[in-house]
Amino acid sequence: MNFFRRLFGRSKAREASQPEGIEAGEKMMLRVDTDNFGKEVQQAIWEEISKQTNLPIYEGRVEHGYSRAAVSQGSQCPRCYAKTQQRYANFIYATDIAPRVMFAPAGFFCTGCPTVIIDEEMIEAGVKKGYTFQGVVGIDYERKKEPITFEHGMEMTLYTCLMKIKMSSDLLP
Numbered sequence: 001m002n003f004f005r006r007l008f009g010r011s012k013a014r015e016a017s018q019p020e021g022i023e024a025g026e027k028m029m030l031r032v033d034t035d036n037f038g039k040e041v042q043q044a045i046w047e048e049i050s051k052q053t054n055l056p057i058y059e060g061r062v063e064h065g066y067s068r069a070a071v072s073q074g075s076q077c078p079r080c081y082a083k084t085q086q087r088y089a090n091f092i093y094a095t096d097i098a099p100r101v102m103f104a105p106a107g108f109f110c111t112g113c114p115t116v117i118i119d120e121e122m123i124e125a126g127v128k129k130g131y132t133f134q135g136v137v138g139i140d141y142e143r144k145k146e147p148i149t150f151e152h153g154m155e156m157t158l159y160t161c162l163m164k165i166k167m168s169s170d171l172l173p
Contacts, residue, residue: 031126034103043142046103050088055105058087062139063114065150074108074117082112089116090142092149093123094134101140102126 034042050057064079071078074086089107092099104126108117116139124133138149 031128033128035128039142042103046088049103053105056087058089058107058109058116058139059141059144060109061114061145062109062116062148062150064116065136065138066115066117067136068108068117068119069121071117074119077110077112077115078117079115080110080113082110084108084110084117090140091118091123091136092138092140092147093127093136095127095131096134097131099137100128100131106136107139 032045034045037045046057066078068074075084076082077084085108086105087107087109088103088105089109090101090103091106092101102123104122106119106122108119110116118136120133120136123136127133136150138147140147
């Protein structure tokens with residue numbers, strides 16, 4: 001629990017002495033590199049972050065994904081016009097090296113249909129150093145369910161992502 005006190009009980013004066021692997025971003029985004037933790041520890045960290053921030057982890061099914069930049073507002077579903085609710089989820093995103101997964105409160109999930117609006121700027125801000133963000137391509141359910149890739153809504157993002165990867169590989173000798 002001391003680890004979580006250091007995560008959530010930090011003052012600006014103590015920011016310089018953060019635990020290793022934790023980095024505060026420009027917009028008060030907290031980046032925690034959990035690559036070296038086991039799955040149980042990762043899950044415990046995510047559950048505690050969810051609890052401390054009062055934002056639940058989304059566990060429902062998603063079929064349609066939209067980039068927040070492509071819709072007029074994140075608070076209303078572009079498909080059925082119902083309200084959305086911000087939730088944490090494990091977002092699968094493409095990079096210039098390999099696909100990765102990020103736990104973030106970047107999803108605004110529709111309360112009326114299986115749609116999510118994703119704040120890709122938030123995901124991009126949290127990308128691990130050394131990787132270049134290409135776009136969100138799905139949601140991972142941590143072995144509770146099969147991961148999904150977006151079939152509808154995010155096609156332009158996926159297409160753009162694949163084109164960027166192709167252009168990058170075309171530049172290689």
